[in-house]
Amino acid sequence: MLTGGCHCGAIRYEVRAQPVHRTICHCEMCRGTTGAPCVAWFTVPVDAFHLSGSPTLYRSSAHGTRAFCPACGTQITFADDALPDEIDVSTCSLAQPAAAAPTSHIFTASQVPWMQLADGLPRFPRSRSEAEK
Ligand SMILES: [Zn+2]
Numbered sequence: 001m002l003t004g005g006c007h008c009g010a011i012r013y014e015v016r017a018q019p020v021h022r023t024i025c026h027c028e029m030c031r032g033t034t035g036a037p038c039v040a041w042f043t044v045p046v047d048a049f050h051l052s053g054s055p056t057l058y059r060s061s062a063h064g065t066r067a068f069c070p071a072c073g074t075q076i077t078f079a080d081d082a083l084p085d086e087i088d089v090s091t092c093s094l095a096q097p098a099a100a101a102p103t104s105h106i107f108t109a110s111q112v113p114w115m116q117l118a119d120g121l122p123r124f125p126r127s128r129s130e131a132e133k
């Protein structure tokens, strides 16, 4: 079981499933909602994600909702209306982020030009679903 939470500790969670879709997202919404150049995420069934605390919810697009700690700002989850059975969890909110190492990059079409990563992982210009076609 994986555990994690926000920086201040007000929000904690447990993950009782194997992380899938482990990826580094370069989209403008991940950037804009974190202030970071990219964000690593993994996906689990929503039933396997158990959160304690009271995150603030923010609609970052017509179909997506992000959950943050209202005290320290750590972004914990992304939920897509089109995929109600799963939830994305920010990899670096894990107590041990090494347990869910990314296996790809997505939305590289939006990547900031000054960041060049030589990790050898596959790169996809847009979404995960596009990557899986
Ligand atoms: Zn916090």
Ligand SMILES: [Zn+2]
Residues within 6 Å of the ligand: 025, 026, 027, 028, 029, 030, 031, 107
């Ligand atoms: Zn993104």
